Structures are given as C-alpha cells and as structure tokens.
Amino acid sequence: xxxxxxxxxxxxxxxxxxxxxxxxxxxxxxxxxxxxxxxxxxxxxxxxxxxxxxxxxxxxxxxxxxxxxxxxxxxxxxxxxxxxxxxxxxxxxxxxxxxxxxxxxxxxxxxxxxxxxxxxxxxxxxxxxxxxxxxxxxxxxxxxxxxxxxxxxxxxxxxxxxxxxxxxxxxxxxxxxxxxxxxxxxxxxxxxxxxxxxxxxxxxxxxxxxxxxxxxxxxxxxxxxxxxxxxxxxxxxxxxxxxxxxxxxxxxx
Numbered sequence: 435x436x437x438x439x440x441x442x443x444x445x446x447x448x449x450x451x452x453x454x455x456x457x458x459x460x461x462x463x464x465x466x467x468x469x470x471x472x473x474x475x476x477x478x479x480x481x482x483x484x485x486x487x488x489x490x491x492x493x494x495x496x497x498x499x500x501x502x503x504x505x506x507x508x509x510x511x512x513x514x515x516x517x518x519x520x521x522x523x524x525x526x527x528x529x530x531x532x533x534x535x536x537x538x539x540x541x542x543x544x545x546x547x548x549x550x551x552x553x554x555x556x557x558x559x560x561x562x563x564x565x566x567x568x569x570x571x572x573x574x575x576x577x578x579x580x581x582x583x584x585x586x587x588x589x590x591x592x593x594x595x596x597x598x599x600x601x602x603x604x605x606x607x608x609x610x611x612x613x614x615x616x617x618x619x620x621x622x623x624x625x626x627x628x629x630x631x632x633x634x635x636x637x638x639x640x641x642x643x644x645x646x647x648x649x650x651x652x653x654x655x656x657x658x659x660x661x662x663x664x665x666x667x668x669x670x671x672x673x674x675x676x677x678x679x680x681x682x683x684x685x686x687x
Contacts, residue, residue, distance in 0.1 A: 586672025
C-alpha cells in the first residue's frame with residue numbers, strides 16, 4: 435500500500451494545528467528565526483564584535499542560522515514523533531516509518547517558506563542571484579537526506595531509550611557552536627581542528643549555502659554527494675530498525 439498520501443495529509447494537518455495554536459499563526463514561522471537572528475547578532479556581532487562589516491555579517495548569520503534551524507527542528511520533532519502517537523498506534527495499524535517522515539515534511543514545509551523569504555531579503559540586501567543558484571537544489575536535497583537519515587535512527591531508538599532526547603538536545607546545542615553558524619570555517623588555522631570540522635556534515639552544508647548565496651560560487655559537490663550517499667545508507671538501516679520493531683512500539687508506549 436502506498437502511504438505517501440497519508441504522510442502528506444498528516445503533515446498538512448499538523449501544519450494547520452500549529453498555525454491555530456497562536457494568534458500570529460503562520461507569521462511565527464518567519465518571526466521565530468528573525469528573533470533568534472537578532473539575539474545572536476547582538477551577542478556575536480555587537481558584544482563580541484564578530485566580523486568587521488555589519489551588513490555582511492547579517493547575511494552571513496542568516497544563511498547559517500536558517501538552514502541550521504531546519505536541521506535542529508527536524509531532528510527534535512523526529513525524536514518525539516513515535517512517542518507522541520502512542521494512542522493512535524494502539525487504535526490502528528500503520529507503518530511507524532511514516533511518523534519521522536511526517537515530522538520531516540512538516541518542518542521542511544515551514545523551512546521552504548522562510549528560505550524563500552531569505553532569498554528575497556538577500557536580493558534586496560545586495561546579494562543578487564547568480565548562476566550558482568542552480569546548485570541550490572543539490573544542497574537542499576543533501577540536507578534533506580541527512581535529516582531523514584538521523585530522523586529514522588533517532589525516532590526508532592527513542593521509544594526504547596527516552597533519555598536519548600536529552601542527549602540529542604545537548605548534541606544539537608554543541609552543533610550550533612561547532613558548525614560555523616557564527617564563524618567562517620575557512621578561518622580555522624589549526625589543521626587538526628579543521629580535520630574534525632570537515633567531518634561535520636552540517637558545517638559542510640552551511641559552507642555550501644554561503645558559497646552560493648554570499649559569493650555566487652559553485653559549492654564543492656564531492657562532499658555533498660558523500661553526505662547523500664551515507665545518509666541514504668543510514669536511512670535504510672534506520673527504517674529497517676523501525677520496521678523490525680513495528681509491533682513493539684504500541685506495547686512500549
């Protein structure tokens with residue numbers, strides 16, 4: 435049976451619920467990253483004087499922060515995706531692999547709206563579109579593949595180890611400061627540190643976004659293809675683990 439319609443319908447329903455929970459509704463999808471950017475800019479761009487050109491730093495920070503929030507929000511939602519559907523699982527059967535997919539689709543829809551606004555802002559701000567924009571779908575797909583891989587793995591394990599959610603949140607905070615959201619990866623002088631940063635797929639993705647949107651340059655495609663290949667493998671393993679425990683999840687919750 436093809437469950438793609440169910441994934442899309444559930445994602446649509448979740449989006450509608452989220453927009454009705456607050457007075458601002460869909461505006462919060464835009465306001466939330468903007469407010470976060472304002473806080474981080476004040477700390478890193480004003481107090482700590484990161485960057486000499488405020489205009490460039492604003493663009494630099496936005497390009498790093500918005501894709502990073504797509505990543506962290508997706509992983510956080512996926513971690514709870516199976517646990518939050520405990521009552522539904524006990525009433526009707528459906529493949530549990532659907533749940534992390536729904537959370538990823540829901541967060542991705544919100545991200546695409548904000549990302550479109552980011553592109554419009556950059557054009558007005560003095561960073562016009564270039565031929566390198568043709569590589570944006572590759573970067574977006576690479577990040578989506580990474581998100582799905584981690585979502586399957588984390589969502590499948592959390593019902594057995596609920597405390598893993600705390601570890602995930604701590605790890606995401608570490609990634610915030612270790613992925614180049616606030617600083618340029620190219621500025622690292624230590625070869626040893628640079629080696630470990632290069633192993634961070636999130637840092638690779640943020641560098642690719644900035645190459646395209648800030649400088650109009652083509653990104654390095656080889657690391658992106660590696661991210662996609664490894665993510666597909668991890669996704670298959672994570673989905674297989676969830677399918678193996680398909681009938682166990684309703685008993686655990």
